[in-house]
Amino acid sequence: MFLVFAVPEEFKELGKRLVRAIYSESPAVIVLMDAVINHGCVKDADKEALIALDTKCLKEAVAKLRYERLIKSKEMDDPHAPPEARIRKASFLYVDYRSLINVVKFKLKKLHVLLEKEAKEVHSSS
16 A cells, blocks of 8 residues: 655755755765655666766765665565566665655754854854
């Protein structure tokens, strides 16, 4: 049983802006995140054809996004696999928006603590 729901456009925009802010120097990460957000989920085997970047750059981009917990992967039955295929499972990349929002909260909290620390240092030195 699958749950079908619509992801609010604000969450999609938040994901795109977050990746552009953090990984502005890495265009492969930005392109991969945009593809996953726009398509909902991307089959791991099809991402090279969809994004048209070399495999090494894509693997590094997937690793960065997984490390930051912005994307996740799940192994499921491939709905497009022929019935006579031996391997009918496929790995899909998707955005877990609950995790994405928690990452944003965490990064904002770290920034807030850093700014408070700098403000105390400036205030105590003057």
